[in-house]
Amino acid sequence: MSELRGACIIGQSGGPTAVINASAQGAIQAALKADCITRVLGAAHGIKGVLEDKLYDMGKEDPAELDLLQYTPSSALGSCRYKLADPDVDDTDYKRILEIFKKYDVRYFFYNGGNDSMDTCNKISKYMQKVGYECRVMGIPKTIDNDLFGTDHCPGFASAAKYIATSCMEVWQDAHVYDTGMITIIEIMGRHAGWLAGSAALATWAGFGPDLIYLPETDFDLTDFLEDVHRVYDKTGKCMVAVSEGIHRADGTFISEAKTSATDGFGHAQLGGLAAMLADAVKLETGAKVRGIELSLLQRCGAHLDSLTDVEEAKMAGRVAVESAVAGITDKMVAFACTRENGKYECKPNLIPLTDVANTEKKVPREWINAVGNGVEQAFIDYVLPLVQGETTAPKENSLPRFAKLKKVLTTDC
Amino acid sequence: MSELRGACIIGQSGGPTAVINASAQGAIQAALKADCITRVLGAAHGIKGVLEDKLYDMGKEDPAELDLLQYTPSSALGSCRYKLADPDVDDTDYKRILEIFKKYDVRYFFYNGGNDSMDTCNKISKYMQKVGYECRVMGIPKTIDNDLFGTDHCPGFASAAKYIATSCMEVWQDAHVYDTGMITIIEIMGRHAGWLAGSAALATWAGFGPDLIYLPETDFDLTDFLEDVHRVYDKTGKCMVAVSEGIHRADGTFISEAKTSATDGFGHAQLGGLAAMLADAVKLETGAKVRGIELSLLQRCGAHLDSLTDVEEAKMAGRVAVESAVAGITDKMVAFACTRENGKYECKPNLIPLTDVANTEKKVPREWINAVGNGVEQAFIDYVLPLVQGETTAPKENSLPRFAKLKKVLTTDC
Numbered sequence: 001m002s003e004l005r006g007a008c009i010i011g012q013s014g015g016p017t018a019v020i021n022a023s024a025q026g027a028i029q030a031a032l033k034a035d036c037i038t039r040v041l042g043a044a045h046g047i048k049g050v051l052e053d054k055l056y057d058m059g060k061e062d063p064a065e066l067d068l069l070q071y072t073p074s075s076a077l078g079s080c081r082y083k084l085a086d087p088d089v090d091d092t093d094y095k096r097i098l099e100i101f102k103k104y105d106v107r108y109f110f111y112n113g114g115n116d117s118m119d120t121c122n123k124i125s126k127y128m129q130k131v132g133y134e135c136r137v138m139g140i141p142k143t144i145d146n147d148l149f150g151t152d153h154c155p156g157f158a159s160a161a162k163y164i165a166t167s168c169m170e171v172w173q174d175a176h177v178y179d180t181g182m183i184t185i186i187e188i189m190g191r192h193a194g195w196l197a198g199s200a201a202l203a204t205w206a207g208f209g210p211d212l213i214y215l216p217e218t219d220f221d222l223t224d225f226l227e228d229v230h231r232v233y234d235k236t237g238k239c240m241v242a243v244s245e246g247i248h249r250a251d252g253t254f255i256s257e258a259k260t261s262a263t264d265g266f267g268h269a270q271l272g273g274l275a276a277m278l279a280d281a282v283k284l285e286t287g288a289k290v291r292g293i294e295l296s297l298l299q300r301c302g303a304h305l306d307s308l309t310d311v312e313e314a315k316m317a318g319r320v321a322v323e324s325a326v327a328g329i330t331d332k333m334v335a336f337a338c339t340r341e342n343g344k345y346e347c348k349p350n351l352i353p354l355t356d357v358a359n360t361e362k363k364v365p366r367e368w369i370n371a372v373g374n375g376v377e378q379a380f381i382d383y384v385l386p387l388v389q390g391e392t393t394a395p396k397e398n399s400l401p402r403f404a405k406l407k408k409v410l411t412t413d414c
Numbered sequence: 415m416s417e418l419r420g421a422c423i424i425g426q427s428g429g430p431t432a433v434i435n436a437s438a439q440g441a442i443q444a445a446l447k448a449d450c451i452t453r454v455l456g457a458a459h460g461i462k463g464v465l466e467d468k469l470y471d472m473g474k475e476d477p478a479e480l481d482l483l484q485y486t487p488s489s490a491l492g493s494c495r496y497k498l499a500d501p502d503v504d505d506t507d508y509k510r511i512l513e514i515f516k517k518y519d520v521r522y523f524f525y526n527g528g529n530d531s532m533d534t535c536n537k538i539s540k541y542m543q544k545v546g547y548e549c550r551v552m553g554i555p556k557t558i559d560n561d562l563f564g565t566d567h568c569p570g571f572a573s574a575a576k577y578i579a580t581s582c583m584e585v586w587q588d589a590h591v592y593d594t595g596m597i598t599i600i601e602i603m604g605r606h607a608g609w610l611a612g613s614a615a616l617a618t619w620a621g622f623g624p625d626l627i628y629l630p631e632t633d634f635d636l637t638d639f640l641e642d643v644h645r646v647y648d649k650t651g652k653c654m655v656a657v658s659e660g661i662h663r664a665d666g667t668f669i670s671e672a673k674t675s676a677t678d679g680f681g682h683a684q685l686g687g688l689a690a691m692l693a694d695a696v697k698l699e700t701g702a703k704v705r706g707i708e709l710s711l712l713q714r715c716g717a718h719l720d721s722l723t724d725v726e727e728a729k730m731a732g733r734v735a736v737e738s739a740v741a742g743i744t745d746k747m748v749a750f751a752c753t754r755e756n757g758k759y760e761c762k763p764n765l766i767p768l769t770d771v772a773n774t775e776k777k778v779p780r781e782w783i784n785a786v787g788n789g790v791e792q793a794f795i796d797y798v799l800p801l802v803q804g805e806t807t808a809p810k811e812n813s814l815p816r817f818a819k820l821k822k823v824l825t826t827d828c
Contacts, residue, residue: 012591016587016588016591072587074584075591079591079592080592080593162814169817170488170717171712173486173715174487174714174715177426177459177492178459179462179492206811206812206814208817276687291711293710298581298709301587301588302581388812388813388814391813396805398799398802398803399802399803399804399805401580401583403622405621
């Protein structure tokens with residue numbers, strides 16, 4: 001494969017995670033090192049930054065600050081939820097992207113995101129091929145939801161899982177101090193896949209966690225749920241429940257849907273308020289003191305509880321994307337192929353076609369959820385436990401996080 | 415002062431904190447070492463454990479597990495919210511306590527709690543003096559609310575403050591990723607005192623935190639609030655707000671009060687749902703995307719973010735209570751006398767009369783809050799910053815917290 005010289009663009013898309021910046025760091029640092037990459041550009045707010053010609057010159061950043069990206073949650077370059085049209089229907093955006101690519105001689109495009117972002121990647125690559133513009137396009141996975149197809153897991157998931165498990169263990173302690181009844185309902189993110197809610201089971205496995213866990217992979221029945229809670233509560237005077245925000249009735253409607261009507265840029269319903277809603281129902285049913293706790297944004301930005309494994313893998317994913325593209329590869333996403341034999345965990349990068357990933361959701365296997373659908377099996381624990389291992393040594397200033405402070409010099413200002 | 419030989423009881427009361435067990439550890443370990451203390455008893459669920467003769471023999475615990483108490487949030491012995499009657503009106507409980515004290519030859523009583531618990535301590539001591547039963551009674555402060563009179567600060571506050579500041583910094587990152595409008599409202603505990611809500615300002619001081627902070631020390635006006643938010647939002651497209659759960663109208667009614675009617679054992683109204691309520695109001699006013707986040711129990715049990723200063727001081731408070739009582743002192747609470755001269759922080763124990771502490775609330779000085787009541791001044795930062803310093807080296811198992819596991823052997827089973 002002949003050497004391809006030119007600039008690269010790195011973009012972040014979709015909901016942020018605690019380690020999406022670690023992937024950005026991995027990609028940026030690898031790109032800055034690559035001889036054939038002439039300029040490293042960061043897209044402001046993902047593909048929107050490309051469309052609007054808002055690109056940061058990453059070569060102008062202080063290397064020490066770039067190195068702090070791995071400990072900085074959320075999307076340092078800015079993110080977006082922007083869905084590109086079908087190019088056969090409306091190619092306006094694609095023409096504009098081509099124009100910008102030509103303007104900066106962009107020959108490498110790295111996009112870090114979830115299913116929708118892989119779809120974006122894929123569409124751009126196909127368009128560039130169609131118009132004969134040589135550009136290598138690589139996807140870097142991320143999503144706390146862990147629902148990307150073709151990879152053992154996604155960067156961002158493990159740190160969120162660790163945050164959830166640790167928080168559940170702590171709340172368990174708090175919810176067990178009085179000798180009076182207490183029911184706690186913890187609402188966890190995950191619209192269609194229960195990887196995060198299921199991870200609350202790590203807390204139970206470690207000795208202090210939810211008695212009941214409900215994933216969106218099974219239908220949710222309020223009557224069954226109230227019976228479950230009542231049974232546990234009658235026995236112990238306490239009950240701790242973890243629910244996915246995406247639990248739904250047999251007809252597919254979300255339990256929380258009545259309360260919200262807003263949708264995000266991709267047309268997904270915005271869920272929330274579920275913990276409070278279930279808490280009200282449980283209070284009415286049991287008469288017990290009930291607390292609904294929504295982990296909300298905290299669970300996806302809690303970098304202080306990052307899994308070191310997650311951070312290292314996230315950096316690796318970014319680095320491998322760049323190194324692979326430089327080596328001539330295109331149209332792939334960096335997936336993870338993992339083994340967990342005899343308690344030994346190994347994770348290797350595995351490049352899979354973007355077309356395979358785009359818009360496919362990976363759910364928790366039904367057999368990893370118990371038969372009645374109110375908990376997970378040991379197979380789930382065996383899967384997630386290696387992923388949450390290790391702590392970072394994130395620097396602090398005055399015992400508070402020291403996040404990366406980027407200059408974000410726009411190319412138009414250079 | 416002649417040596418007083420006998421057993422001691424250590425109890426935990428009120429809402430738990432991340433370091434109340436550190437104080438228990440300090441007290442238990444000092445008591446186990448003291449020659450004149452013949453037996454160290456832990457009260458199950460505070461004073462209720464005394465009334466019900468549910469006392470654990472702490473001498474039967476594994477010392478290594480006792481040492482883990484400092485890293486274990488919440489009340490390991492169990493807590494209660496039980497208010498003793500005025501002994502002149504109804505002395506039933508006091509007679510029963512005397513009976514139990516006599517049964518185990520209890521000559522030392524250590525009670526770890528907030529204002530109400532110091533009142534309990536004080537009443538018990540006065541009663542014992544009245545009936546001529548020699549028993550030394552010492553209070554050990556705790557409360558995340560930091561509202562105890564006569565002490566620079568309370569164990570538990572700093573770790574909650576650090577959790578709040580760190581979480582605000584992380585949420586700030588998350589709330590600033592899109593180039594679309596976003597308003598975040600963080601609800602923080604603190605019924606009548608704004609120490610915790612004010613601590614969110616540490617995040618702003620560190621570079622990423624709330625634009626507006628509302629404490630219960632000033633009256634809250636919804637119209638002014640909406641104007642404040644609108645002003646910040648119009649300027650930057652973002653706005654982050656921290657509010658105390660206890661914000662109230664000029665007539666004293668809580669903003670959140672309409673939503674809840676439950677009261678705890680002391681007759682305090684249970685607040686909550688405020689973030690969601692304000693989020694609705696702000697959404698209506700601005701049309702922006704608004705997220706209400708309630709830190710709920712997480713902020714008071716987040717031991718993984720403990721301040722080392724807090725943990726060490728909490729242990730010291732427990733130890734000093736025991737050592738002082740052994741030396742002949744009674745009817746005192748271990749307060750902290752601190753200096754912060756030239757950036758050098760020092761904290762020394764200072765024994766103050768229980769009668770001075772009981773049922774008095776210490777609020778944030780008005781001059782530490784800005785004139786319009788939507789933020790705090792540098793004096794607040796200077797006060798709280800030294801308290802959150804240092805990280806613990808809490809042990810982990812499989813990268814999850816390793817909390818103390820006590821045997822809790824009841825004396826009645828010995």
